[in-house]
Amino acid sequence: xSRTSDLWWKNAVFYCLDVETFQDSDGDGxxxxxxxxxxxxxxxxxxxxCLWLMPFYPTPNRDDGYDITxxxxxxxxxxxxxxxxxxxxxxxxxxxxxxxxxxxNHTSKEHPWFESARQGPDxxxxxWYVWRDAIPEGGPEGLVFPDAEQSNWEWDEQTKRFFLHxxxxxxxxxxxxxxxxxxxxxxxxxxxxxxxxSGFRVDAVPFLLETDGIATGMSIMPHDWLRDxxxxxxxxxxGAIMLGEVNLEYDDxxxxxxxxxxxxxxxxxxxxLNQAMALTLVRGDAGPLxxxxxxxxxxxxxxxxxxxxxxxxxxxLDKLTEAERREVFAxxxxxxxxxxxxxxxxxxxxxxxxxxxxxxxxxxxxxxALPGAPVLFYGEEIGMAENLDIPGRMSVxxxxxxxxxxxxxxxxxxxxxMRRPLVAGRKWGPAGINVQDQDRDPDSLLRWTERLIRRxxxxxxxxxxxxxxIEVPEAAVFALRYDWGASVAxxxxxxxxxxxxxxxxxxxxxxxxxxxxxxxxGEVDVRKGGxxxxxxxxxxxxxxxxxxxxx
Ligand code: NOJ
Numbered sequence: 001x002s003r004t005s006d007l008w009w010k011n012a013v014f015y016c017l018d019v020e021t022f023q024d025s026d027g028d029g030x031x032x033x034x035x036x037x038x039x040x041x042x043x044x045x046x047x048x049x050c051l052w053l054m055p056f057y058p059t060p061n062r063d064d065g066y067d068i069t070x071x072x073x074x075x076x077x078x079x080x081x082x083x084x085x086x087x088x089x090x091x092x093x094x095x096x097x098x099x100x101x102x103x104x105n106h107t108s109k110e111h112p113w114f115e116s117a118r119q120g121p122d123x124x125x126x127x128w129y130v131w132r133d134a135i136p137e138g139g140p141e142g143l144v145f146p147d148a149e150q151s152n153w154e155w156d157e158q159t160k161r162f163f164l165h166x167x168x169x170x171x172x173x174x175x176x177x178x179x180x181x182x183x184x185x186x187x188x189x190x191x192x193x194x195x196x197x198s199g200f201r202v203d204a205v206p207f208l209l210e211t212d213g214i215a216t217g218m219s220i221m222p223h224d225w226l227r228d229x230x231x232x233x234x235x236x237x238x239g240a241i242m243l244g245e246v247n248l249e250y251d252d253x254x255x256x257x258x259x260x261x262x263x264x265x266x267x268x269x270x271x272x273l274n275q276a277m278a279l280t281l282v283r284g285d286a287g288p289l290x291x292x293x294x295x296x297x298x299x300x301x302x303x304x305x306x307x308x309x310x311x312x313x314x315x316x317l318d319k320l321t322e323a324e325r326r327e328v329f330a331x332x333x334x335x336x337x338x339x340x341x342x343x344x345x346x347x348x349x350x351x352x353x354x355x356x357x358x359x360x361x362x363x364x365x366x367x368x369a370l371p372g373a374p375v376l377f378y379g380e381e382i383g384m385a386e387n388l389d390i391p392g393r394m395s396v397x398x399x400x401x402x403x404x405x406x407x408x409x410x411x412x413x414x415x416x417x418m419r420r421p422l423v424a425g426r427k428w429g430p431a432g433i434n435v436q437d438q439d440r441d442p443d444s445l446l447r448w449t450e451r452l453i454r455r456x457x458x459x460x461x462x463x464x465x466x467x468x469x470i471e472v473p474e475a476a477v478f479a480l481r482y483d484w485g486a487s488v489a490x491x492x493x494x495x496x497x498x499x500x501x502x503x504x505x506x507x508x509x510x511x512x513x514x515x516x517x518x519x520x521x522g523e524v525d526v527r528k529g530g531x532x533x534x535x536x537x538x539x540x541x542x543x544x545x546x547x548x549x550x551x
Contacts, residue, residue: 014052018054019056021397028417037086046453050098057070064312067171099241102202138213144166206256209222229242262303305370306372308374308377311375346393362541365493371467376449385428400435402430407422465482491543510530520543
């Protein structure tokens with residue numbers, strides 16, 4: 001088993017949260033590190049093995065912390081560096097790793113580097129950003145936030161030059177062609193590794209490596225630099241990882257994992273599979289998911305995908321065709337205020353499926369069954385909803401719902417001091433959805449998610465094995481098999497609202513084998529000759545292990 005724990009990320013269960021919205025400890029209406037630390041036992045009991053902290057660095061907060069003014073500190077509202085170290089120590093004690101967002105494609109416009117850079121070419125920091133006297137031909141194309149920006153270049157009155165920004169105009173891009181910038185990024189990475197992080201969720205990787213628009217040459221190829229950074233991580237802290245945000249087509253994503261040894265990113269969030277899953281769910285048809293899996297590139301041994309249902313941004317459907325996207329919108333977010341940028345949905349899953357518990361559970365079971373490691377976004381384990389009154393992508397980032405008490409147990413602050421509104425209403429707000437009630441109820445989503453996580457951890461075939469789709473005639477049934485040495489796991493999902501019965505044959509060498517149901521609903525038998533008959537209820541799922549004679 002040593003190989004499996006060396007590659008810990010392949011069998012990890014990630015949990016993404018924002019310190020700001022998780023737990024407030026001092027009653028100022030803002031979550032903080034001390035609050036999060038007090039909730040680590042909850043996360044450990046849930047079975048989470050690695051936390052992913054969204055940006056917690058000093059920030060003017062114009063993009064929820066993805067706009068940083070100091071890479072070596074903790075935002076004062078969230079606590080101190082001392083509180084961060086306490087969190088790290090406690091997480092280690094509970095056997096949990098921690099990774100954090102590394103946002104170095106850009107800084108905040110208010111970062112002292114940029115403020116100095118604006119003083120003109122004589123500033124030592126001028127060249128840390130990408131400047132042009134006129135908007136160049138052949139600069140980067142496409143806008144990330146088309147609702148807010150018209151161009152990737154912004155005129156700076158003080159400098160009398162344009163600067164590059166791939167995101168908001170208040171987030172100037174760093175110039176990675178400048179060796180000083182690359183050295184600084186290493187220093188940032190080294191700093192947080194030294195404080196105990198097990199790696200980073202690397203923000204906007206393709207934009208970080210992009211050199212379009214940079215006038216000077218780069219002495220190292222961008223991918224070689226990413227490779228160097230990966231080696232640097234390994235030297236400083238064995239086992240530290242880079243989980244990249246790479247929302248590109250599969251062939252392009254593959255290049256970010258590096259060569260056959262996987263020497264660049266360790267993991268990448270699988271946006272392609274996530275979007276195919278959306279279509280499969282809406283249609284109740286395994287086709288799109290199977291099609292997508294078959295197009296998915298094989299990864300080097302050390303590399304892995306990270307799978308998720310929803311994340312902190314809009315549910316981007318940018319990889320689907322216009323017609324497919326319209327299909328998903330019609331089913332999951334028909335009203336204009338549920339949609340964003342014409343490409344995504346700003347809802348969480350439970351409301352999209354009308355609170356259907358069977359469907360919800362099947363979908364998380366499915367996400368945990370896909371090749372890769374699962375990533376939960378805080379609150380998914382209790383079925384939290386969005387608050388569409390919070391603008392833009394922030395709709396899914398409402399405070400965590402702990403109890404039925406004031407502010408859902410998130411904060412003791414008077415309601416008017418709360419910085420981020422809670423989800424409202426008796427059904428979706430804390431009165432209807434909270435940790436305390438669900439913890440007491442063995443049939444709750446929370447307790448079910450605990451079991452799902454335990455089952456996922458105890459099915460290492462998914463993390464380390466080879467997958468293969470089992471062909472079945474029923475379009476609504478998605479059947480996946482994993483082989484890992486002599487171990488075989490079979491995972492069945494019924495994507496439809498009606499019960500279904502399906503049959504398939506085990507491999508020739510398994511004709512005499514039995515099947516053990518590890519987790520799920522419905523019934524399954526193995527008949528003579530290895531013929532499997534499975535009856536799945538509406539939105540049913542079965543996790544099975546092949547048990548060979550004497551095995
Ligand atoms: C991707 C993050 O997920 C998003 O929330 C952020 O706005 C952009 N990167 C810019 O950092």
